[in-house]
Amino acid sequence: MSDGLGVGVSLLCMLIKNFENQERFGDFLASVGVTSPGVMMMSGKGILRVIDIPEMDLRAANIFKQEALSIGAELALPREAAGLKAKKVRGVLIATNKQLEVLYMKLKMQPFGLRKIGDELMRVCSVYGRTEFSLRSPHGREVVLGHAVMGILNVTPDSFSDGGKIFDIKKAVKRAKEMVAEGARIIDIGGESTGPNSKNVSAGEELKRVLPVLKAVRKALPEIFISIDTYKSSVAKVCVEAGADMVNDVTAGRGDKKMFKVLAELKVPMVLMYAKDATPRTSVRAVEYKDVVRTVYDFLKDRIEVAIAAGVNFENVVVDPGMGMFVSAEPGYSFEIVKRLAELRGLGRPILVGASRKSFLGGEMSQRLCGSVACACAALMNGAKIVRVHDVGESVGALNVIKKLC
Template sequence: MGVINLTPDSFSDGGLFNTPERALRQASKQLKAGATVLDLGAQSTRPGAEEVGAAEEIRRLIPALQQIRAAHPQAVLSVDTFLAPVAEAALEAGANWINDVSGGRRDPAMLPLIAEAGCPFVLMHSRGNSKTMDGLTDYGTDVVKSVLQALEEASDCAELAGVQRDQLIWDPGLGFAKTTEQNLQLLQELERLLQPGVPLLLGPSRKRFIGAVLDEPRAKARLWGTAAVCTRAVGAGVAVLRVHDVAPIVQITQMASALWPIG
């Protein structure tokens, strides 16, 4: 899954792809490099980010989404949003997936919309919002158990709203309301998060915890740390990797898949 941020303030590439023309060029580049899904986001979810609201998200998102869809009619397009009006506009404009960092928490209209649309839904674990999540990292001694329980509970809520289990893709939410040590524990014990019939998505790309381990403050310089995490993910059986640097990660995952063939 290639990341395309249509924002001026995302943590590692804000402002690089925030016009439809730039977004289309990046989409074409990522698809050529081997991305099988593109994830478009028009609201930064980095720690401390200001929420811009549905109208501004839609203004940023839809022209780029329409251009990418027209140029690449067969591409699988995901939209990263926690607001139902944005998700609805995106699906009408040709999006295939919705990727909700709140797991359906933030907007009560989201789960009924997903149920009606019948589309894949990335249900991510998080707590609070961009302003508060760094203070919500108390999971006791077993963060993996807590995240797994929260994902199950969120899935139950989704199913009660009419979402089918086979629409769901789980994301443990690396970097969202988690310390460096907690992110590492989740990665070390990824297999505990694998549940029958629910693919697992992981978004490690350029994250702050990688910078902490490598003592690397520059987000774009964290490629090799990201690569190490992706190799671990392939070995564990993760289904989708959400990354910025598609071309090198495609090669890395191809090699890792040859070393740890799934099944």
């Protein structure tokens, strides 16, 4: 036959495969007849990791590079590393899971902090591969996280999207029931807006808004997982004691120094969110980032460590990279976070993304449904375990399809 490559030349039907995790690669090997011992030995060779190491002793970096090269891996170093002038350098490790295991054993025996680097490499790769998470309430309720939708229930007069619409107990309960019927796994009740130009609310006023709604929703929906959106420890304590299962803190504990201690005592799950501003209220500022995902990652890692030091259980932490004005008035940064969301899996905690109806999606508020749903889908495909949305039915419908694609 002639196919443009020459007479008598026939193409083999070769297919380039792509696997996002070692388990799927192992399943594929088994499907083509590889033995179980063979799968165990080879599955780690099919997943390539590219790991950004922000800072190393120069002496450690040069030893590290030689050890990596000796097993067929690579450590990319900046030009100044060759000149032996810099004291600290950044490195990019390129290795398969199997090579990482061998490299770890080599680094354990080396000086200049390489043992610690090896320990961190194995830790971050281990937690990065984790896919199953669940949250357990002190009240005994549990939510298994996979593609969980958190429905937003704002009982505020000034929230940027739906302020004033559900400022009534009966309406709030009705809306909560609607969201659960549409597929929401978590209901997030908020009594204070933290968006641009919003007003401060006292703890007493916030409780006046959310507590009656919380109690009514809990009575109407005894099994649903309820989150309280607050940065005040006093509000969090009262609400958890009244039946809330989780606390969603947009300040990641910076808005109230007592928050972590209170939540540790309550043994309640919490969301830690990145925000460019240290205050609860976000501002309209076009902040510029050299690497927005690295900034978000480092911030969340630090807040997790502070929370754990205060007694919070690591398994009770959820991370939220922030979106829209919480990141920057420049919309490109929010899109970049969603595109690179998988990098945050190295924190070892479930990721929540709340992009619903936010201005970075463009257009008028009433025109952001499609963008909100698209962003939720992209977030889940890139590693999010919870999406916080206003439009539950539309989001769940799209995400049910996404589940079959992931």
